[in-house]
Amino acid sequence: xxxxxxxxxxxxxxxxxxxxxxxxxxxxxxxxxxxxxxxxxxxxxxxxxxxxxxxxxxxxxxxxxxxxxxxxxxxxxxxxxxxxxxxxxxxxxxxxxxxxxxxxx
Numbered sequence: 851x852x853x854x855x856x857x858x859x860x861x862x863x864x865x866x867x868x869x870x871x872x873x874x875x876x877x878x879x880x881x882x883x884x885x886x887x888x889x890x891x892x893x894x895x896x897x898x899x900x901x902x903x904x905x906x907x908x909x910x911x912x913x914x915x916x917x918x919x920x921x922x923x924x925x926x927x928x929x930x931x932x933x934x935x936x937x938x939x940x941x942x943x944x945x946x947x948x949x950x951x952x953x954x955x
Contacts, residue, residue: 859898859906859948873953880913898948905940905947912937 857875861868875894896903912933919933941952 855894857894857896857906859896859902859950861950864950869951869953872950876910876953879910880917902947905944909937909940909944909952912940 855875857872879894896906898906916930916933916937919927919930923929944950944952
């Protein structure tokens with residue numbers, strides 16, 4: 851059984867190692883989401899203020915919607931472009947709420 855991973859969005863010591871782990875955890879969660887929702891649960895727990903957790907969830911779902919639009923319509927379709935704009939807004943909200951630079955770009 852895999853050990854439970856905790857992402858603390860209120861972490862006071864954010865350094866390169868923390869960002870590397872956070873980026874890896876984000877990639878893992880996006881892989882787990884696939885296109886049918888979370889598969890088999892996750893061993894990742896998110897901690898932080900409610901506004902931080904909400905911003906994190908919004909960004910994660912924005913990534914999922916953008917990936918689905920890109921797969922379904924292609925990168926040049928206006929629907930995909932619109933999903934990218936919404937994702938960019940969610941990322942800015944996440945960065946403002948947490949003070950953490952979004953690791954996936």
